[in-house]
Amino acid sequence: MxxxxxxxxxxxxxxxxxxxxxxxxxxxxxxPTIPDISVKIRRAINDPKANNTRIARVVQMDPVITARLIQIANCPLYRGRRRIESCPEALTRLGLKAAQHLITTFALKAVxxxxxxxxxxxxxxxxxxxxxxxxxxxxxxxxxxxxxxxxxxxxxxxxxxxxxxxxxxxxxxxxxxxxxxxxxxxxxxxxxxxxxxxxxxxxxxxxxxxxxxxxxxxxx
Missing domain, CATH: 1.10.3210.10 (Hypothetical protein af1432)
Known part of the structure; x- marks a missing residue:
């Protein structure tokens, strides 16, 4: 400061x-502060010992963020051959780095x-x-x-x-x-x-x- x-x-x-x-x-x-759930998700993503399944459990604590990630994973920019329907799959398709930026973006609206x-x-x-x-x-x-x-x-x-x-x-x-x-x-x-x-x-x-x-x- x-x-x-x-x-x-x-x-x-x-x-x-x-x-x-x-x-x-x-x-x-x-x-302003970022909502706690966003902080928890970012901490989980940055944990070198965490895997997609463990990170997905944290993400799924917020149904809105989970739904948004799945929606974006199925958009034309990321869409693969089949439709994504779960949070772990969405994290895999998006990549953890992209998912972290997107989750922060979702949380910012509350500010x-x-x-x-x-x-x-x-x-x-x-x-x-x-x-x-x-x-x-x-x-x-x-x-x-x-x-x-x-x-x-x-x-x-x-x-x-x-x-x-x-x-x-x-x-x-x-x-x-x-x-x-x-x-x-x-x-x-x-x-x-x-x-x-x-x-x-x-x-x-x-x-x-x-x-x-x-x-x-x-x-x-």
Whole structure:
């Protein structure tokens, strides 16, 4: 968090942004967490002693994730000669690396939640934008040698993840928002450093931290 604070110290403040900065510096800005089931699945996949059957038992603790994996294993991109009907088969066809990225993707949707209608609309818009970017990333990676489409899709989904805590802060402190433009200004200033902090908090690879930090830098 220290490197994030050093970046935001240089940001010119307004009233709402000032409160966001204070919350971040005092570790009171709520960073989103990935659902426990996703963490358990990722831990099982990264266990060198685990096999597909053991990993499948963990995955099947969440019927929705299981159904989504089977559905994707049967899509044209992965489909083989016969239809997949079980979780172990889906893991075999997809590969554990791809399955891990997909499972994280499914879990991310739960992060984009708010209490108030106005902020939930912004969350929905952000999710749709992130999904659109993720789809473009996956297609480009699929057509470009040396790139992993599933990893590219996940990168697209998290590129604006730093906006979520700012929206959550606004959701919990609507009284501080005199002008909606203040929220937009705070998002513009904090999305990068907060996104990088989330990637560290989630223990994602360092390049994902860079993606969240530099996503809006078109000249990088």
């Amino acid at each position: 220290d490197s994030t604070v050093s970046v935001i110290d240089k940001i010119q403040e307004n009233d709402f942004l000032h409160q966001c900065l204070r919350a971040l510096k005092e570790n009171k800005l709520s960073l 984009f939640k708010a209490r108030t209608r106005a902020i939930q609309k912004r969350m929905n818009d952000l999710w749709h934008h992130s999904s659109y970017v993720a789809a473009i990333c996956a297609v480009l990676a699929h057509k470009t040698p040396g790139f992993d489409p599933d990893r590219a899709m996940l990168a697209g989904l998290i590129h604006d993840i730093g906006i979520v805590p700012v929206l959550t802060f606004a959701d919990n402190h609507m009284d501080l928002l005199v002008d909606p433009a203040e929220l937009d200004h705070a998002i513009d200033k904090l999305r990068g450093p907060v996104g990088a902090a989330i990637m560290r908090h989630w223990r994602f690879p360092e390049d994902f931290e860079t993606i969240a930090l530099k996503a809006e830098d078109w000249f990088r």
